[in-house]
Amino acid sequence: MSLELAATFAALGDPTRLALVERLRGAEALAVGSLAEGLPMSRQAVSKHLAVLAEGGVVSASREGRQVLYRLEPARVAEAEAFLQAVGERWDAALGRLKAHVER
Amino acid sequence: MSLELAATFAALGDPTRLALVERLRGAEALAVGSLAEGLPMSRQAVSKHLAVLAEGGVVSASREGRQVLYRLEPARVAEAEAFLQAVGERWDAALGRLKAHVER
DNA sequence: GTGATCCGCAACGAATGGGTTGCATGATGG
């Protein structure tokens, strides 16, 4: 299956990276240093996590002076969401059929 | 952040497991052996992947005679979908504000 | 310029992940 989709899900499959995404949800764009603040690991570790998120298409980076700003990238996130919705739809459809059968 | 959510995303973050989910999308429930059929790895490897999916709440297992049936578990999938939707919503809101500003 | 700040790169060790094989177990069919 789609390697890109797998990379996106894998990027989200870590508590630290989920926390980073949630932080980015509350701001337009944040620098590495401010994202690392408060997390129980080094700045370089956070930087690596951000690289994984970027590889998965969840965030994008842009240099701004001497700092690097990260922001959410909704396109790939929407693809992942669509996949999950499709998974659920099959089940909803089955439920619909069952309901129709019961009500007949 | 939610360890459960991270486990769910991590479970989906592998091409083989995504393929398994897609197969399960087309059937009510499938046994380990039939899920392993056609995949370029041993049955035990597939069994491990299914265990990871179950740990992430994506599928559930039930013994049926001498075979174990796996089926999709929509509840946790819906939680993951809701998270992704929330991530996108922030962006949509920002886009809305931008649009409103431009049109003023 | 000089010094401080923000960050990436490289090397390293410990832990995890994904695959294999061999064997044990429990249900099925004659």
Add this chain to the structure above:
DNA sequence: CCATCATGCAACCCATTCGTTGCGGATCAC
């Protein structure tokens, strides 16, 4: 019963991941 089939369990190997530290390169403030 006995052979067979569908799985799980355990041990092992190799590759990757996750964290660290040390260093060097830009950039800003003065």
